[in-house]
Amino acid sequence: MASITLPHRTDRPSATAPGDPRRLWQSLRERIGAQAFFIPIVLVFVVLIGIPFGESVYYSFTDWSGLNPEIHFVGLDNYRRVLTDSSLLSGLVFTITFTLATTAVITILAIPLAVLLNQRFVGRRLVRAIFFFPAIPSVAILGLVWNFILSPLGSGALNTVLHSLFSMAPVPWLSDSSLAQLSVIVVAIWTSTGWHAILYLAYLQSIPADYYEAAALDGASTRQRFFNITLPLLMPAATISTLLLMVGGLNVYALPQTLTNGGPGFATHTITGTIIISGIGQAEYGQASALGVVFMLAVGAIAVLQLKIAPRLGRSV
Amino acid sequence: MRKNRTAVLLGLVMIPLACLVGLPFYYIIVNTFKTQAQMALYPLAPPTSIVLENYADIFATSPVAQAFLNTIYVTAASVVLMLLIGSLAAFGMIYRTSRVNTVISAVLLVGFFVPYQTTIIPLYQLIVDAGLVDSLNGLICIYTAGAVFCYFLILGYMRSVPKEILEAAHRRRRPVADLLQDRAAAHPTGAHHRRRLPGGVGLERLHLTDDLPEFPGEDHHRAARLAGGVPVHRELAKLHGRRGDRPVADAHLLRRHAEVHRAGPHQRQHQGLTATSEATRTPPHPERSRTTVSTFTERDGPYAGYLFAHFVGGDHADAEQVYFALSEGPDPLRWRPLNAGRPALRATVGTGGARDPFLVRGPDGRVWCLATDLSIHHGRDWTHAMRHGSRSILVWSTDDLVTWSPPQLLEIAPPHAGDAWAPKAYFDPARGDFRILFSSVSYPDGDRTVPSYHRILQVRSRDFQTASAPEVYLERAGTDTIDLALLTAPDAVHRFFPDDGFVVHERGTDMDGVFTTVSTGIGRGTLERGEGPAVFTGLAGRTWYLFIDEFGGRGYIPFTTDDLRSGWTAAKDHLLPPNARHGSVLALTATEYARLARLE
Numbered sequence: 001m002a003s004i005t006l007p008h009r010t011d012r013p014s015a016t017a018p019g020d021p022r023r024l025w026q027s028l029r030e031r032i033g034a035q036a037f038f039i040p041i042v043l044v045f046v047v048l049i050g051i052p053f054g055e056s057v058y059y060s061f062t063d064w065s066g067l068n069p070e071i072h073f074v075g076l077d078n079y080r081r082v083l084t085d086s087s088l089l090s091g092l093v094f095t096i097t098f099t100l101a102t103t104a105v106i107t108i109l110a111i112p113l114a115v116l117l118n119q120r121f122v123g124r125r126l127v128r129a130i131f132f133f134p135a136i137p138s139v140a141i142l143g144l145v146w147n148f149i150l151s152p153l154g155s156g157a158l159n160t161v162l163h164s165l166f167s168m169a170p171v172p173w174l175s176d177s178s179l180a181q182l183s184v185i186v187v188a189i190w191t192s193t194g195w196h197a198i199l200y201l202a203y204l205q206s207i208p209a210d211y212y213e214a215a216a217l218d219g220a221s222t223r224q225r226f227f228n229i230t231l232p233l234l235m236p237a238a239t240i241s242t243l244l245l246m247v248g249g250l251n252v253y254a255l256p257q258t259l260t261n262g263g264p265g266f267a268t269h270t271i272t273g274t275i276i277i278s279g280i281g282q283a284e285y286g287q288a289s290a291l292g293v294v295f296m297l298a299v300g301a302i303a304v305l306q307l308k309i310a311p312r313l314g315r316s317v
Numbered sequence: 318m319r320k321n322r323t324a325v326l327l328g329l330v331m332i333p334l335a336c337l338v339g340l341p342f343y344y345i346i347v348n349t350f351k352t353q354a355q356m357a358l359y360p361l362a363p364p365t366s367i368v369l370e371n372y373a374d375i376f377a378t379s380p381v382a383q384a385f386l387n388t389i390y391v392t393a394a395s396v397v398l399m400l401l402i403g404s405l406a407a408f409g410m411i412y413r414t415s416r417v418n419t420v421i422s423a424v425l426l427v428g429f430f431v432p433y434q435t436t437i438i439p440l441y442q443l444i445v446d447a448g449l450v451d452s453l454n455g456l457i458c459i460y461t462a463g464a465v466f467c468y469f470l471i472l473g474y475m476r477s478v479p480k481e482i483l484e485a486a487h488r489r490r491r492p493v494a495d496l497l498q499d500r501a502a503a504h505p506t507g508a509h510h511r512r513r514l515p516g517g518v519g520l521e522r523l524h525l526t527d528d529l530p531e532f533p534g535e536d537h538h539r540a541a542r543l544a545g546g547v548p549v550h551r552e553l554a555k556l557h558g559r560r561g562d563r564p565v566a567d568a569h570l571l572r573r574h575a576e577v578h579r580a581g582p583h584q585r586q587h588q589g590l591t592a593t594s595e596a597t598r599t600p601p602h603p604e605r606s607r608t609t610v611s612t613f614t615e616r617d618g619p620y621a622g623y624l625f626a627h628f629v630g631g632d633h634a635d636a637e638q639v640y641f642a643l644s645e646g647p648d649p650l651r652w653r654p655l656n657a658g659r660p661a662l663r664a665t666v667g668t669g670g671a672r673d674p675f676l677v678r679g680p681d682g683r684v685w686c687l688a689t690d691l692s693i694h695h696g697r698d699w700t701h702a703m704r705h706g707s708r709s710i711l712v713w714s715t716d717d718l719v720t721w722s723p724p725q726l727l728e729i730a731p732p733h734a735g736d737a738w739a740p741k742a743y744f745d746p747a748r749g750d751f752r753i754l755f756s757s758v759s760y761p762d763g764d765r766t767v768p769s770y771h772r773i774l775q776v777r778s779r780d781f782q783t784a785s786a787p788e789v790y791l792e793r794a795g796t797d798t799i800d801l802a803l804l805t806a807p808d809a810v811h812r813f814f815p816d817d818g819f820v821v822h823e824r825g826t827d828m829d830g831v832f833t834t835v836s837t838g839i840g841r842g843t844l845e846r847g848e849g850p851a852v853f854t855g856l857a858g859r860t861w862y863l864f865i866d867e868f869g870g871r872g873y874i875p876f877t878t879d880d881l882r883s884g885w886t887a888a889k890d891h892l893l894p895p896n897a898r899h900g901s902v903l904a905l906t907a908t909e910y911a912r913l914a915r916l917e
Contacts, residue, residue, distance in 0.1 A: 026766055037409025038421055040402040041464055048462040049428045052436035052443065059438070122328030123335075130335040133342065145345045149360075157344060157360035194338065251432055275434045285438055292435035299432050 060290035078290035088291065091269040094181060098256075098270070099249030102188045103242055109193045110241065111234065114200035115226070128201075131194030139191065143258025146187045150174050150259075174260050177267035184256050184268050191255075192248075196241045203237035204230065243306045250299050271295050391453050395460035403467025411475045413698070422472075425465050433462075620856050621907035622914075623649050624718065626661075626674040626686060627900025630872055637670035637692050638663050639713075642894040643913050647856045649902060650875055650891035655916060658894075662713050667726050668692040671711050673739040673800070673849065676903035677751070680744060684903065685781055686713040687740040687753070690726060703758050704765040706736035710755065712781045718909050719916065729776045729784050730757045735765060739800045739849070739899065742778075743828070750779045752828070754790055756799040771797040773814075800899065803828065804852045804861065806881055811835070813863065815848035820865050824881070836884045840865045843887040844874055849899035856904065862888075866898050873897045 060078050064071045082088055117128050134142065149157040150173040162168040174180050207229065215225050253272035256262060262269040275291050278284045340361075348356045349371050350364040375381055406425075410418050433440075440459060441450075449455030623644040629636050638660030642652040655661060664671035670692025678684050690707035693699065708730035715721045730737035735758040742751040756771040773791035776784040791798055796816075804811040812823050812832060820839040825832035840847035849866035851873070863885055864873045873893050876885040905913065 023764075026764070035409070035415070035417060037405045037412070038418065041406040041425065041468055042421060044402055044461055044464050045425060045428055047443075048440065048459065049431055049436060049465070052439035053428075053431050055439035055442075056435050116327070116331060119323075119327055121324045121326075121331055123332050124328070127328075127331045127335040130339045133339065142341075145341050148348075149341060149344060155357035160357070160360050190338065190341075247432075251434070272434050275437065288438055289435075292432075292438070296432055296435040 056289045056292050058289075059285050060293050062286045064285045074286065078287045079294065081287055082291045082294055087266050087269065088274055090266045091271050091274045094266075094268060095250060095252065095270045095272075097181070098185055098188070098252055099246055101185045102192065102249050103245040105185075105189050106193050106196055106245055107238065107242060109189070110196040110200055111231075111238075113193065113197040114204055115230065117197060117201055118204050128198070132198050133194065134191045135195035139254040140258045142187065142191055143255050146183075147174070147259055150183050150187075152176075175264050177264055180260050180264060180267050184259055187259060188249075188252070188255055192245070196245070199241055200234055200237050203234055207233050239306065243303065246302050246306065247299060250295070250302070387453055391456050391460070394457045395463070398457070398461045399464045399467045400471075402461070402464035404471045406464075406468045407471040407475050410472055425468060429465050429469065619906060620647075620904035622647055622905045622910040623853070624676060624903045624905050624909075624913065625649075625652055625894065625897070625900060626676050626903070627873065627894065627897040628672050628674060628688075629894075629896040630868075630898050631896065632694055634669075634694055635660055637672050637694055639671050639674040639686060639688060640894065640897070640900075641913075642897070643910070649853070649855065649862050650877075650888050650893075652892060652894050654894045655913065662686060662688075662721055662724065664688070664690065664692070664711055664724055666690075666724050667709060667711060668707050669695045671724075673899040675739075675741050675901045677742040677744070678903060679751075680746075680749075682716070684715050684718060685742065686715075686721070687711065687742055687781075688713075689738050689740065691736070691738070702736060704735045704760070706738075708732070708734050708737050708757075710737055710740040710753075714781065718905070718913060725782075727778070727781055727784060729753060729755060729787060730774065731759070731787050733761055733763065734759050734774075735769070738771070741802060741901075742781075743803055743805070745777075748777070750777050751781070752777055753784065754801055754803070756797075756801070757787075770795060771799045773798050773801045800849045802850045802852050802901075804854065804881075806854075806861075809881075811852070811881060813839075813850040813852050815850070818846045819844070820847055820850050820863070822863075822885070835882065839863065839876065839885050840867075840874070840887075843876075845870050847874075849873075851899075851901045853902045853904070862902070864893070864900075864902070868898065873900070 061073055061075060062071045063074045063077075113131065117124070117131070121127075151157070151159070152170060152172040152175040153159070156170070156173070158173065159168075159170045162171065172179060173183050211229050211233075212225055215229055220228065251272060252270050253276070256268040256270055257273060260268045262273050271291065275288045275295070278288045278291070344361060347363055348360065350367050350369070352368055352370070355362075355364065355368075406421075410422060444450050444455045444458065447455070447458075449458060625642040625644065627640055627642070628638060629640060639662035640658070641655040641661040643655055645651040645653060662671065662674070667690035670690070671688040672691050674686055674688040676684060676686050688711040690709050690711050691702055693702060696702055696706075707726075709726040709728040711724045712727050713721045713724050729740070736756075738756045740753055740755040742753045744750075745752050753776050754773055757774050758769045758771050760767060760769055770793075772789055772793075774787045775790035776787045778784045791801060791814075798814055798816075801812060801814045804813070810825050810828050810830070812825070813820055815821070816837065819837070819841045821837045822835040822839060823832040824835045844865060844867040846869070847865035847867055849868070851864040853862055854860075855862060859879060861878050861881055863876045863878070865876060866873050872895075875888040875891050875893065877888050878885045
């Protein structure tokens with residue numbers, strides 16, 4: 001039997017001799033080939049996100065109006081104005097209120113709703129479909145529908161119903177500052193709760209029934225099962241759901257625009273609305289850009305917080 | 318009866334609630350058939366007479382058809398562009414993860430969080446400059462930025478394709494599109510677990526959950542605590558929350574736990590996962606333990622149980638190591654993990670990973686464990702593993718199955734080979750040495766990008782310190798042959814290897830004789846796909862066991878037969894170690910069994 005002793009056993013075999021140009025070219029070609037897949041997305045990113053973002057940051061330090069070819073560097077003036085202008089600030093406050101309120105209420109409603117929709121009951125498919133349905137049409141259409149319903153005039157649908165049932169005087173749903181804000185928030189909750197419940201439902205259905213069986217073996221009550229199995233296992237869903245709600249809330253524009261047109265006054269003005277109006281409508285590019293940058297920092301901070309906190313929550317439950 | 322009543326009661330609550338939510342839609346639809354006056358007076362009443370004026374007006378005053386066409390055009394064009402660009406990049410990332418890709422990916426992630434409000438003004442300028450303002454194409458251009466979102470969505474999905482499936486495709490050189498389709502069609506076991514969101518599959522990947530740390534071996538840690546009386550559901554819930562990708566293992570633990578529970582509280586005090594009754598801990602045939610002479614052909618051994626060596630699925634450093642499990646008495650369908658479910662042998666030399674462990678007993682009773690020197694976790698990808706993988710195998714040895722030598726590398730594949738996989742060794746009494754069989758890809762002209770395939774090679778060794786020059790044992794030209802496993806029966810040699818996604822069984826008079834096919838496609842119908850067969854004889858010599866690894870799925874699933882000339886059937890009731898993959902089973906004498914059973 002011809003046995004050979006192999007001298008360097010721990011060496012990893014190296015396939016290509018380092019000096020061979022043909023091999024070098026081949027490995028280079030393979031490497032470049034893999035990068036080529038990224039060319040389109042890099043182009044899209046640079047042209048549609050990278051450059052505009054850079055320009056925004058640049059404009060935010062200037063007084064450019066979009067028309068006047070002369071551009072002056074004004075330092076932090078735009079930022080100072082953004083943080084002191086009351087109409088801009090009211091937009092900021094409403095946007096944040098809207099975001100926090102919708103995120104909290106939708107999450108609190110959607111989880112129990114998902115649990116209910118996961119039970120067996122008569123007409124379950126239909127009920128699921130109806131709850132999900134408001135998420136399908138464009139928000140702009142929903143805004144218009146609710147505009148009819150909540151019309152502050154006596155002829156508004158809700159006011160008519162209230163009048164015929166309780167003989168109530170017309171309620172100024174959309175013409176009173178606080179009521180208008182409340183209305184926008186309620187309509188947003190109505191549009192999104194079903195969607196988020198379906199998201200939670202998808203996660204609920206991925207929880208193996210074994211867990212509940214084992215819990216039953218341990219003698220856990222329904223309440224204990226909800227808090228010790230269902231809720232912790234829904235944490236990944238909650239992370240996504242709240243992240244989407246937060247970012248969506250901060251971005252909100254179409255709903256208040258169609259429901260109240262930002263009014264009355266500046267009550268339901270949002271950051272996005274302000275950026276669009278002062279930037280494109282009033283050609284105050286510099287100021288609008290500064291607002292955009294401030295806004296991005298806010299969104300970024302929330303996203304980072306979310307990603308940092310959410311996994312920990314899941315672990316500590 | 319009671320269930321039905323609950324269903325009706327809940328329905329009675331939920332349907333009105335749904336009606337309330339749907340009311341605005343009812344309102345808007347009903348009112349499209351009313352005149353303005355009716356609408357104001359009776360907003361919620363059904364229309365008294367159907368008025369179609371509103372619809373006629375709409376079509377007369379605004380270009381509805383045009384609007385629909387515009388919407389369809391913009392949607393279709395931008396979706397196609399987004400998908401194309403996003404999936405190209407995602408595939409590039411999966412195909413070869415390089416530093417450049419990773420940096421690009423990170424930058425894209427940051428870009429994903431730039432809200433459109435921040436870029437909308439320069440973007441508007443850009444569109445104006447390009448002369449695309451007020452045009453559908455301009456709109457499409459802007460929507461194309463959504464490709465970044467698409468990229469992360471698709472990347473998440475592509476990442477969830479188990480590496481083992483990519484491996485299989487690489488071996489068969491099939492386009493990735495095919496294998497993604499396969500996967501979609503196959504509904505792997507984990508499918509119930511994969512989240513299907515209304516907005517798109519795999520959304521959770523976006524927030525980088527797949528970057529959560531892995532907790533190797535923690536299943537068993539936790540299980541150990543479970544056995545000590547910690548409420549199981551909470552532990553498992555936590556576990557599941559951390560590692561969403563191990564439903565099979567979890568279910569396994571649960572079953573185990575349920576058994577422990579049913580067995581009664583006094584047994585819960587045992588440490589470890591394997592808190593079972595004393596009766597099964599003692600070998601069933603203690604009288605045989607006096608026979609200490611070890612023989613090496615399985616059929617005539619005075620054996621009492623089995624040792625199962627395997628690695629486990631998952632992408633963490635501890636997955637690709639050697640795990641041991643001990644059979645529950647003579648039953649090779651029920652196992653308890655040894656070493657608290659942690660790796661028993663670790664690859665401390667070579668690539669740092671040990672896959673496909675194989676146990677073999679020598680004529681003097683000494684036992685060797687061979688394994689593939691391969692770490693997909695530490696390494697790059699399957700292509701690289703096949704072209705520039707280790708040509709050595711890992712070798713451990715032991716006299717008592719408890720104390721093992723440190724691992725050594727034994728180079729067995731020729732210099733022009735790209736890898737040395739799934740080594741198996743069989744003692745040849747005629748020559749007094751071992752025949753080591755393994756699969757290997759060869760690149761005879763040195764160019765490792767030329768398509769090639771796996772063959773089964775053979776070397777001979779007496780001591781696993783040195784090996785003879787390799788020769789070809791089994792080659793199917795142009796087709797991969799891997800994971801060959803042999804079974805010696807009294808009158809024949811049987812061999813098993815994966816082919817076309819499932820396992821083939823061939824029978825020959827001896828190892829070098831002519832083999833004829835006994836059955837093909839073993840596992841079809843039970844498994845999504847299978848490879849890495851492990852085959853062995855039952856203690857009574859009347860039943861044979863074949864474990865097939867459903868890779869990218871449940872791991873090892875056992876099959877049995879009472880007649881080696883006919884087919885194999887899936888074993889009904891079994892409890893294999895969680896997530897066990899490619900390995901082998903060794904029969905143990907009663908002494909050895911008792912020694913290992915005491916270990917825990």
